[in-house]
Amino acid sequence: MLIVDIVKKHEPITSEEIAAKLNITRAALRPDLSILTMAGILEARPRVGYFYAGKNPKGLISEKIRSIKVSEIKAVPVVIREETSVYDAIVTLFLEDVGTLFVVQEDGSLCGVVSRKDLLKIAIGNADIKQVPVSVVMTRMPNLVTVTLDESAYDAARKIVEHQVDALPVIRPKEVDGKQKYEVVGKVTKTTITKLFVELGKD
Amino acid sequence: MLIVDIVKKHEPITSEEIAAKLNITRAALRPDLSILTMAGILEARPRVGYFYAGKNPKGLISEKIRSIKVSEIKAVPVVIREETSVYDAIVTLFLEDVGTLFVVQEDGSLCGVVSRKDLLKIAIGNADIKQVPVSVVMTRMPNLVTVTLDESAYDAARKIVEHQVDALPVIRPKEVDGKQKYEVVGKVTKTTITKLFVELGKD
Missing domain, CATH: 1.10.10.10 (Winged helix-like DNA-binding domain superfamily/Winged helix DNA-binding domain)
Structure with a gap:
C-alpha cells in the first residue's frame, strides 16, 4: 500500500x-x-x-512472550534442608512428583539445587544414600542459575536453555545478620514453560 | 472505528x-x-x-504456535534395545545427556519409553540393576503417548502437559510381517518446547 x-x-x-x-x-x-x-x-x-x-x-509474539513476568507463571517450589539424606530427598521427589528440589539452610535461605540427575548419579554409586546428605550432591550457591520475580518468562526460558538446567529457583534478596541471602519464592521449570506455551496456543 | x-x-x-x-x-x-x-x-x-x-x-500467537509442525522442531532420539540392563540404560542416559530413552525391538520398532524417574525408582530399590532389563521398568506400547510428524508443536506440548510426561516419541507407522508397528523418527521433549519458546521470543 x-x-x-x-x-x-x-x-x-x-x-x-x-x-x-x-x-x-x-x-x-x-x-x-x-x-x-x-x-x-x-x-x-x-x-x-x-x-x-x-x-x-x-514482533507481536516476541513482545508478548517478553511481557509475561516470572511472577505470573512461577510454580510452588519443594524445599528440603541441607542435612536431608539423599534417600529422603529421592522419596520427597517421588511423593511431591517434582524433578528438582531446592535446598535451604536453617534460616530458610537458598543454598543449593538438587535434580533427578544428581540423585540418579549417586544412587547407582556405592555410597550409602541413607547416610549421605544432599549437600554433597547438590549444585551450590553461588553457582546456581536463578531468576527474579520481575524478569520475563523469556528470560527464564533462555537461562534454562543456555545453562542446560531443568529448573530455576525464583529468588528474593533478604539480609540475614548483615549478610546477603536469598529466599526461594517460587520456581520456573521446563514444565512451567511448556504449560505457558500450551496456554498461548489455546484459541 | x-x-x-x-x-x-x-x-x-x-x-x-x-x-x-x-x-x-x-x-x-x-x-x-x-x-x-x-x-x-x-x-x-x-x-x-x-x-x-x-x-x-x-489470535496471531495461537495461530503461529499451531502452525509449527513437529517435523520442524523434533530432536534426535536416543534408542536402546529392550534387553539392555537398567544399569547400562542409566550409563547411556548420562553419556548422551538426555532425560528419556526410547526402547526398540530387534526389528527397530518402538516398544517402550524409559525416563529418569523410572530409572531412579528402580535404582533405589533392592534389585540388581545390572541384571534387570529395562523392559521391566519401561512404559510399554500401547500405553505410550506419541506424536506424528504432521502434528503441531502445540499438539505435542498439550500431550506432554496432559499426560505429565517429559518426552514424546515421534513415530511413523510401518508394517512388519503384516503387523502394524512404529518406527521412532524423533522426539519432542519439554526441552524442545522450551527452546522453541526462546526462539519465538527472540527479536
Whole structure:
C-alpha cells in the first residue's frame, strides 16, 4: 500500500510531505490518513509526523512472550534442608512428583539445587544414600542459575536453555545478620514453560 | 472505528449494506473500503461481501504456535534395545545427556519409553540393576503417548502437559510381517518446547 510504504521508509513524515510525494492535495489525503491512524497502522504525533505502527506477527509474539513476568507463571517450589539424606530427598521427589528440589539452610535461605540427575548419579554409586546428605550432591550457591520475580518468562526460558538446567529457583534478596541471602519464592521449570506455551496456543 | 465495527458485527456484508447503515453513498464509502482491504483489516470476497480479517495479538500467537509442525522442531532420539540392563540404560542416559530413552525391538520398532524417574525408582530399590532389563521398568506400547510428524508443536506440548510426561516419541507407522508397528523418527521433549519458546521470543 502506497501511503504505508512511504511512511515506513521516511518516518517521521508530515502529511504535507506525504501529499507532495503522491502529488495530491493534503485534503485528498486526509481521509486515508485518518483511517490508517484509527486502524492502528499509522501513528500520528503532533508536530512530528506519522510513524508506522503496524506490527508483524513475529514482533507481536516476541513482545508478548517478553511481557509475561516470572511472577505470573512461577510454580510452588519443594524445599528440603541441607542435612536431608539423599534417600529422603529421592522419596520427597517421588511423593511431591517434582524433578528438582531446592535446598535451604536453617534460616530458610537458598543454598543449593538438587535434580533427578544428581540423585540418579549417586544412587547407582556405592555410597550409602541413607547416610549421605544432599549437600554433597547438590549444585551450590553461588553457582546456581536463578531468576527474579520481575524478569520475563523469556528470560527464564533462555537461562534454562543456555545453562542446560531443568529448573530455576525464583529468588528474593533478604539480609540475614548483615549478610546477603536469598529466599526461594517460587520456581520456573521446563514444565512451567511448556504449560505457558500450551496456554498461548489455546484459541 | 465505525466501518470495521459494522463489518465485525454483520459479516459477510456488502458495500451497499454498509453504505445504507452509514447513510452515505457507495461512492463515498469506496475509498475507505479499499484502504481497509489493502491494509488487511477487511477481506473482500466477490459476490459475498466483506469480512473482518484483522487479527488480534492473541489470535496471531495461537495461530503461529499451531502452525509449527513437529517435523520442524523434533530432536534426535536416543534408542536402546529392550534387553539392555537398567544399569547400562542409566550409563547411556548420562553419556548422551538426555532425560528419556526410547526402547526398540530387534526389528527397530518402538516398544517402550524409559525416563529418569523410572530409572531412579528402580535404582533405589533392592534389585540388581545390572541384571534387570529395562523392559521391566519401561512404559510399554500401547500405553505410550506419541506424536506424528504432521502434528503441531502445540499438539505435542498439550500431550506432554496432559499426560505429565517429559518426552514424546515421534513415530511413523510401518508394517512388519503384516503387523502394524512404529518406527521412532524423533522426539519432542519439554526441552524442545522450551527452546522453541526462546526462539519465538527472540527479536
